[in-house]
Amino acid sequence: MRATLMHKAHDVTVENVPDAAIRQPTDALIRVTRACICGSDLWPYNDLPETPGGQPMGHEAIGIVEDVGSEVQHIRRGQLVIMPFGYSDGSCPICQEGIQTGCPNGGFFGSPDVGGAQAEALRIPWADGTLYPIDVGPDDALMPALLTLSDVMGTGHHAALTARVRPGAVAAVVGDGAVGLCAVIAAKRLGAEQIIIMGRHESRLALARDFGATDVVKERGQEAVERVRELTGGFGAHSVLECVGSGQAMDTALGIARPGGAVGRVGVPHYAPIDGTGTFFRNITVAGGPAPTRAYIDELLPEVMDGRIEPGRVFDRTVDLDGVPEGYRAMNEREALKVLVTP
């Protein structure tokens, strides 16, 4: 089968690899019908060292179940399923508590062991715990929106929940990538009254406004902090949704949280340890992590299905598998916001 491998920074290829296959009785095998490129894939795209054999890429997918192992009970052949970016057994206390990305038997797609989703097919560990069947056709017009439940929409929702967005809250979203834009959707549906989007790409900021952002801050660093303070009566935001993961983004996030506020971080951390003294004296909560998107599908799916939320609008380009390397380039150069892949 064909699959995407990253060999080192800026070196992405689509190659013939051994077919994905069931290994464990709890596995399923899916044929990927939709995948995409994630903002987090741009971290290795810029800093992956030489990796012999290549790193399988892609962790977001919708697919059709082609086969299931002998112990799979609920997932059946022929079902269309959402594949969250992490796999999880679904039965341990951590999964039962809704933190599937902390499952002691879990892990993440886009790794040598399980392969990546920017491919024709994929082995799914713990199929019953991991996959979420959906009752639509594989070419439904909602497919882009449904695909976001694999990662970016659920991740934006996680940022909003862990930043404790509540009705009437002042929320600030750091980053105007696909996750940041989904975080705006999430903050809006949780009732934030003021939603400040922080970024500098006009087309993305326009989409953020469509999604519910009330204010735009294009400044960075200390200027950004001061601008947010101005917009919030001098106090800062109750809820800061950190959707980048860089040191500057995290510094800004901590700087714009008001006393008693919370930073919900979902950007993969590329920053130094967090100041524990300033955050203490300002009673700032620092929360977040890899979003348990599997847990959030129940809540978000109905709103996707009836069009109340439209996270599929973050996709602005579609490629087939051969177009994946060009998709990386386009996203990395900010020509594309988020690239959909139809293998």
Place this chain on the structure above:
Amino acid sequence: MRATLMHKAHDVTVENVPDAAIRQPTDALIRVTRACICGSDLWPYNDLPETPGGQPMGHEAIGIVEDVGSEVQHIRRGQLVIMPFGYSDGSCPICQEGIQTGCPNGGFFGSPDVGGAQAEALRIPWADGTLYPIDVGPDDALMPALLTLSDVMGTGHHAALTARVRPGAVAAVVGDGAVGLCAVIAAKRLGAEQIIIMGRHESRLALARDFGATDVVKERGQEAVERVRELTGGFGAHSVLECVGSGQAMDTALGIARPGGAVGRVGVPHYAPIDGTGTFFRNITVAGGPAPTRAYIDELLPEVMDGRIEPGRVFDRTVDLDGVPEGYRAMNEREALKVLVTP
């Protein structure tokens, strides 16, 4: 009047100082009827550099209002009041949101500007926002318990709230000082099912059991982490109440939180910046700070008054003002758990 000053580590004296007096029209003046020594006072007791003029000590008090400024509206002469360890205007958005310790016009007692509570009298900024009148006599048997609402009981409650203790939760309390013991009370009343107290002083651990602790962990460091994992099915605690502030305590607190869990920290931080990557991948929330004890009196006072909670039991020694230096020594050497002062 007489007041306690700390000149450098291990050098505490009670001296004649200028009388406390009203300076601002929003001030009140109280005569201190009960004060105490705080575990946090032991940090400067061990590391305060030479401080010319001395640092006024004490931030917990109950007192009688002797005078009020011309703009004070709700606090009246003759009232018995609880003085939270921080002062706050009570009217800004941050105070209205219940984060009085983040009030932009606020600050903390035990500072050169406002003086300390281990003294005969004290100036209270923002009397209306700061003080909480109580309707008991100044020698009521509940006085020790009421005094804990100034700091330690409210601080334990803050640890429990910020660690998100919920009915059925597994809670772990790091530290068996007065705050840690109050944190046990707080975790119990919020419905924790398992409460692990971590400390090594037999008499304190016995009190912790009386307050609701179900398990005791005397180990430290990695051994403590492993012991807590054993006691929690291998997963760790949902809620960790960090009541010390040392590097070892914080490392332990982070180590024993389960994926998706929260650390509510109330020990004044004496540790390095907090790892932002491990906490991210485990979805650990780090929260807490100086407790807005003013906000918590409404909720806790009725339970103190009817004896449902007995935080006054943390006091095991009483001294007059002259006995304060000896009180510091006794607390520092762990001969006394918490020392009550009757000026």
